[in-house]
Amino acid sequence: MTDVDAPVPGVRPLSPDESRTYWDERHRTRDELASGGNIAFDRGTNQMLYAVRTARLVEVLGAHSDAEYPLRVLDAGCGKGFFSRQLASFGHRVDGIDTSPHAIAQCRAQGGPSETYHLSALTEWAPPHLYDAVVCIDVLYHLMDDDEWAASVLHLASLVRLGGVLGLVDHDRDEDVVWHDYQKTRARSRYAELLSGAGFTVARFVTNDFMEDPSGMHVAVRVG
Amino acid sequence: MALKELVSSYTGGEAGRRLLHSEAAAPLAQALADARPAGENDGGDPAVRVDLAPSGREAETAQRALGDSGERDVVVLLCVCLPENLPAGPLVDVVTRAGARVVRVEGLRTRHARTAVVITRDATVPGVSYLLGHAVTDEDAARRRLANEWQVEGFQLRALTATLERRLEGALAEAGALRVEKAAVESRLSAREKEHAKVVASLERHLAERGLAPRIRKAARIISSDPVGGSRKVAKAVVRRASR
Numbered sequence: 511m512t513d514v515d516a517p518v519p520g521v522r523p524l525s526p527d528e529s530r531t532y533w534d535e536r537h538r539t540r541d542e543l544a545s546g547g548n549i550a551f552d553r554g555t556n557q558m559l560y561a562v563r564t565a566r567l568v569e570v571l572g573a574h575s576d577a578e579y580p581l582r583v584l585d586a587g588c589g590k591g592f593f594s595r596q597l598a599s600f601g602h603r604v605d606g607i608d609t610s611p612h613a614i615a616q617c618r619a620q621g622g623p624s625e626t627y628h629l630s631a632l633t634e635w636a637p638p639h640l641y642d643a644v645v646c647i648d649v650l651y652h653l654m655d656d657d658e659w660a661a662s663v664l665h666l667a668s669l670v671r672l673g674g675v676l677g678l679v680d681h682d683r684d685e686d687v688v689w690h691d692y693q694k695t696r697a698r699s700r701y702a703e704l705l706s707g708a709g710f711t712v713a714r715f716v717t718n719d720f721m722e723d724p725s726g727m728h729v730a731v732r733v734g
Numbered sequence: 735m736a737l738k739e740l741v742s743s744y745t746g747g748e749a750g751r752r753l754l755h756s757e758a759a760a761p762l763a764q765a766l767a768d769a770r771p772a773g774e775n776d777g778g779d780p781a782v783r784v785d786l787a788p789s790g791r792e793a794e795t796a797q798r799a800l801g802d803s804g805e806r807d808v809v810v811l812l813c814v815c816l817p818e819n820l821p822a823g824p825l826v827d828v829v830t831r832a833g834a835r836v837v838r839v840e841g842l843r844t845r846h847a848r849t850a851v852v853i854t855r856d857a858t859v860p861g862v863s864y865l866l867g868h869a870v871t872d873e874d875a876a877r878r879r880l881a882n883e884w885q886v887e888g889f890q891l892r893a894l895t896a897t898l899e900r901r902l903e904g905a906l907a908e909a910g911a912l913r914v915e916k917a918a919v920e921s922r923l924s925a926r927e928k929e930h931a932k933v934v935a936s937l938e939r940h941l942a943e944r945g946l947a948p949r950i951r952k953a954a955r956i957i958s959s960d961p962v963g964g965s966r967k968v969a970k971a972v973v974r975r976a977s978r
Contacts, residue, residue, distance in 0.1 A: 574735050574865045579817055579841050581865050638890045640883065642866060671887070672879045673863025673870045709875060731868045734875025 521691040523654035530609050532692055533652070537590060537613040545613070546589035546648060548723075555721075562720045563647070564596050569716055570677045570729050571643055575601030580624070581642040586632050586666055587649030591617035591625070598624040602643075607635045632662035640671035647679045648725070651695045654688075659696065660704060667708040667732075676705070676730045682715045683724075701728050709734040735840055735865070737765050737812070740850055743867075744782045744808045744859070751808060752781040756799070759786040759812060761846050772802065780806035780856075786847060789815045793824035796853065800832040808854045809834075812847035820849060829853050837861040 524532060537545045543556035551559065575581065580603040585594040588606030590613050598604045598621075606621075607630040608614055617627040628635065632649070644666050653659040663678065670676050681687070681695040688694045702712050710730040717726035745751045745768070754772040755763055763769055766784060783803055787795035792813050799809045813820065817839070829836055837859055838852040860869035870876055941947040953971075956964040 572866055574867070576841050576865060638894070640887055642864065671863070671883055672876060673861075673866065673868045675866055675868065709879060732879070733871060734873065734879050 517687050517689050521688060523688065523694065524692050526653075526655055526658055529652060529654060529692060534610040534612055537610045537616070542590040542592060542616070546592070559718075559720055559723075560592055563718060564593070566716050566718060566727060567593065567597065567645065567677075568600070570645070570727055571597075571600075571602075571675065577601035577624075582639065584635070584641045584644040584666075584669060586635070586644060586646040588617060588627065589613050589648075591620060591627065593645070593647055594625050594627070595621065597645075598622055605635075605637065605641075607632070633658075633665045635665075635669070637669075641669050641674060642671060643675045643677065644670050645677040645679075645727075647677075647727075650678055651680050651689075651725075652692055654692065654694050663701070663704050664708055667705060667710060667730075670710075670732050672732050672734075674732050676710060676732070677716075677727045678730070679725055679727050681724045682717065682726055682728075698728065701730075705730045735842070737762065737842060737844055737847075737850070740838075740840065740842075740852075741766060741769075741782055741784065741810055744810070744852070750780075751806075752779055754781050754783050756783070756785040758788075758795070759784045762786065762812065762844065765844065778804065780804065780808075782808045782810060784810045784812065787811055787813045789813075789819070790821075792821055792851075793828045796825060796851070797828045797832065800829070800834055800853065800855075803855075806856045808837075808852060808856065808859060811851040811853060812842065812844075813849040813851060814847055815849060817841050817849045820851075825851070835861065840865065 536549075539545075540549065541553065543553060543560060544551070547556040547559055571581070571583070580601055583597050583602045583604045585591075585597065585604055585606040588594045588608050589610070591606055594604045594606040594617065602624070604625045606614075606617055606625060606627045608617075608627075609629065609631050611629060614627050614629050617625070621627055632646070646662075646666055650659060650662065653662060666678075667676055678701065680701065682698050683695060684699070685697050686694060686700070698712075698715070705712055705728075709732055711733050712728055712730045714729050715726050716729055717724070719726075741753060745753050753766060753769040755766060755769040756772055759766075759769075760771070762784065769784060772781075772783060781803075783799055785795055785799045792811065792815065796809070796811050799811060803809055815821075820839075826836070832855070834853050834855045836851060836853050838850070838861065840850050842848055842850050857872070860871065862869055870880070938947075941950065953968045956968055958964070
């Protein structure tokens with residue numbers, strides 16, 4: 511979620527290590543909604559935000575599930591696991607990864623039998639199986655370094671099987687915008703270029719459509 | 735996925751296929767409200783043909799259904815067996831030799847069938863990804879990706895299956911050994927309980943013969959009312975009795 515309404519000029523972006531420290535501290539000090547949601551919202555508004563975004567996830571992944579023969583989903587950058595638990599409650603089998611030890615500890619404490627949680631950066635997670643769907647919610651626009659961003663997108667893409675879906679949250683803009691020292695959104699053309707080279711077709715952009723929030727999910731399907 | 739929804743995804747749209755069901759699939763006709771029985775005079779219009787395969791007869795049913803179907807028909811084979819029991823070898827063999835493709839396989843929750851296998855010779859009907867329903871094309875890149883996934887992930891799944899089977903066998907063997915041990919412990923316990931009961935009965939008989947039971951109860955009352963003094967008193971009485 512974008513915490514500010516307008517770009518802040520002249521900021522020095524956080525380094526990858528500073529970013530990890532910032533998010534681990536945010537997960538440690540804020541409640542489970544504000545740590546990953548919008549820190550400018552009160553709890554009730556964040557509650558609504560998360561409800562709306564859960565509905566968007568259903569829109570992206572479809573309404574079909576089978577708890578006996580489940581879809582395998584990766585929640586990349588799961589934070590405290592809210593969406594992982596929601597996806598598992600729909601009948602999917604979910605792996606959640608995050609670089610914050612505090613967040614992962616909380617996920618494991620609250621998680622159920624259909625979820626596993628692991629301390630891992632986006633580019634490091636390489637399980638022996640493929641996923642039917644990989645979602646990366648409110649993470650990529652917090653990677654300030656372009657190389658890290660591109661490597662993360664491509665690595666997550668590599669984990670998706672043929673016919674599977676990749677959902678990447680960002681804005682739907684014509685250009686990159688630096689909003690804050692920990693927030694940079696990338697142009698839709700950059701996603702399209704990276705993903706088409708990786709064997710995906712970008713099907714659509716599903717906007718959050720909540721209180722003028724411009725964030726949404728680039729939805730891509732692996733076709734080759 | 736509901737059966738009706740699965741079937742209607744092949745009857746609707748430009749294809750406009752009719753919906754037919756075999757005699758075996760008649761119990762499902764209610765769930766397929768628009769279906770009519772397949773007959774001799776079906777004509778050349780493309781159709782979705784729903785058939786029901788009892789356990790062990792999946793390949794035979796598929797072969798018959800494909801034999802009755804035209805180039806643009808879609809066969810929806812409803813299998814009674816669970817997905818994990820699908821006879822992959824015979825079924826894939828029959829479909830492949832008939833020049834057809836499996837475009838979709840999913841679990842069902844109907845009373846009559848637990849697995850649906852959708853088969854067709856129509857090249858315009860795409861294969862779709864499991865549950866997500868995204869079309870998988872026949873282009874070079876998709877074929878290459880599919881072949882690579884089959885090799886790499888196929889091997890990983892083979893290895894995982896073997897590992898899980900070994901773990902299951904180990905767990906079953908351990909459970910069996912524990913059951914045997916439990917039975918042996920129960921047997922020993924039962925024998926000891928019988929022995930204990932015999933000893934108690936013998937002691938009670940002995941006490942009754944000697945008239946000691948009332949004395950013992952009196953001693954217990956004395957000790958409980960005055961543990962220190964009572965114990966001394968009872969001990970002296972025992973010594974006196976023993977010295978007689």
